[in-house]
Amino acid sequence: MLLGCTFYGMTGLFLAHIHDMPITSIIFYRLFFGLLLILLFVLVTGKVRELKPGKRKFSLLMQGVFVVVNMFFYFICVKETCVSIAILLEYTAPVYVMLASPFLLKEKIGKESIAALFVAISGVFLVIRPPGGFSELELSGSHFIGIASGLFAGMILAAIIMNVRALKSEYSEFSIAFWGTGISCLFMLPFAFESPVPVIAENIPSLMSFGIASVGLGGILTTIGFANLESQTGSLLALIEPVAGVFFDLAVLGIALSTSTLAGCFLVLAAAMIVSLKDASKPEALQADINENSGTC
Numbered sequence: 001m002l003l004g005c006t007f008y009g010m011t012g013l014f015l016a017h018i019h020d021m022p023i024t025s026i027i028f029y030r031l032f033f034g035l036l037l038i039l040l041f042v043l044v045t046g047k048v049r050e051l052k053p054g055k056r057k058f059s060l061l062m063q064g065v066f067v068v069v070n071m072f073f074y075f076i077c078v079k080e081t082c083v084s085i086a087i088l089l090e091y092t093a094p095v096y097v098m099l100a101s102p103f104l105l106k107e108k109i110g111k112e113s114i115a116a117l118f119v120a121i122s123g124v125f126l127v128i129r130p131p132g133g134f135s136e137l138e139l140s141g142s143h144f145i146g147i148a149s150g151l152f153a154g155m156i157l158a159a160i161i162m163n164v165r166a167l168k169s170e171y172s173e174f175s176i177a178f179w180g181t182g183i184s185c186l187f188m189l190p191f192a193f194e195s196p197v198p199v200i201a202e203n204i205p206s207l208m209s210f211g212i213a214s215v216g217l218g219g220i221l222t223t224i225g226f227a228n229l230e231s232q233t234g235s236l237l238a239l240i241e242p243v244a245g246v247f248f249d250l251a252v253l254g255i256a257l258s259t260s261t262l263a264g265c266f267l268v269l270a271a272a273m274i275v276s277l278k279d280a281s282k283p284e285a286l287q288a289d290i291n292e293n294s295g296t297c
Contacts, residue, residue: 001221001222001224001225001226001229001234001237001238001240002225002237002240002272003221004217004218004219004220004221004222004223004224004225005218005222005237005238005240005241005244006218006240006241006244007213007214007217007218007221008214008218008222008241008244009240009241009242009243009244009245009247009248010213010214010244010245010248011210011214011245012245012248013248014206014209014210014213014214015210017203017206018203018206018207018210019199019202019203020195020199020203021194021195021199021200021203022191022194022195023075024188024191024194025191025192025193025194025195025200026207026210027071027188027191028185028188028189028191028192029192029200029207029208029210029211030207030210030211030214030215031181031184031185031188031211031215032185032192032211033207033208033210033211033212033215033216034181034211034212034214034215034216034219035178035181035182035185035211035215035216036211036216037211037212037215037216037217038174038177038178038181038215038216038219038220039178041174041220042174042178047172047174050171050172050174050175051174051175051178051179053179054170054171055170056166056167056169056170056171059163059166059167060167060171060176060179060180060183061183062163063160063163063164063167063176063179063180063183064179064180064181064182064183064184064186064187065183065187066156066159066160066163067160067180067181067183067184068183068184068187068188069156070090070153070156070157070160071184073149073150073152073153073156074086074090074149074150074153076145076146076149077089077090077146077147077149077150077153078146079146080142080143080145080146080147080149081143081146081147081150086146086150086153087124087242088124088125088150089147089150089151089153089154090150090153090154090157091121091124091154091157091238091239091242092121092151092154093154093155093157093158093161093235093238094117094120094121094158094232094235094236094238094239095117095121095154096154096155096158097158097161097162097231097232097235098113098114098117098232098235100158100162101162101230101231101232104162104166105162105165105166105231107230107231107232109232110232112274113232113233113236115274116236116271116272116274117236117271119267119268119270119271119274120236120239120267120268120271120272122264122267123239123243123263123264123265123266123267123268123269123270123271124239124242124264124268125264126260126263126264126267157235158235161226161231161234161235161238162231164176164223164226164227165226165227165230165231165234167227168227168228173220173223173224173227173228174220174223176223176227177219177220177223180219180223181215181219222238225237236271236272237272239268239271239272240268240269240272242268243264243265243268243269247265
């Protein structure tokens with residue numbers, strides 16, 4: 001889960017090397033090359049049979065729909081507000097997961113999860129807080145639409161996390177990743193040639209690397225994580241993504257970090273440790289869950 005979120009956190013690195021392309025076209029090629037990697041892995045490992053749709057076909061279809069809808073509302077939020085607010089609102093997902101998972105997935109809410117949630121959300125707030133503070137942003141009509149879109153993107157992310165957990169009883173992680181990515185890619189197909197062919201050709205190396213790292217490796221690893229962890233734990237560990245993004249901005253792009261940003265990173269890492277230790281303290285229950293689902297892996 002942590003490694004997958006680290007790959008997702010590389011988004012800024014790849015976007016810095018993609019030029020003159022609209023975000024919708026970038027999303028398509030990101031999904032397309034990620035899908036190719038997943039398919040190649042499935043073919044090489046002889047897991048083609050796992051791709052055959054079984055029960056819960058509607059939930060499998062909705063996984064792809066959720067991914068597209070999440071991206072759509074996230075980028076509306078980015079457009080109408082700013083990246084910082086969009087990230088903060090999307091990563092309210094753990095709140096929704098913690099509220100809904102006891103009813104939808106029959107998961108219990110532990111004290112460690114509640115504590116980790118408050119620590120993590122505080123950390124994300126510090127990580128993405130604009131230099132002048134959120135108070136400088138105007139609450140205009142378009143800004144309100146952006147806020148609402150960001151909150152909805154967070155709800156959809158929560159649905160994605162819980163849907164993966166539910167699908168795990170019928171599908172392997174690779175099957176979930178393949179169909180979720182494939183359906184999303186199909187929805188984004190109309191934007192494939194939104195940019196001129198020469199521009200696409202010029203950006204192909206960066207687009208290919210972006211898709212392989214983010215959707216391919218990141219998608220597979222996070223799907224494995226969401227499928228084999230409690231949804232509350234998985235959603236909290238996903239908060240590592242913005243922290244990883246900050247690290248790559250510092251280490252590779254040389255972007256300076258404020259003290260509050262570093263403090264926020266520390267809080268998110270502390271929250272990840274809390275939920276990780278919580279699961280590690282129950283090895284028997286974890287092993288029982290792995291044995292129960294070993295037939296679908």
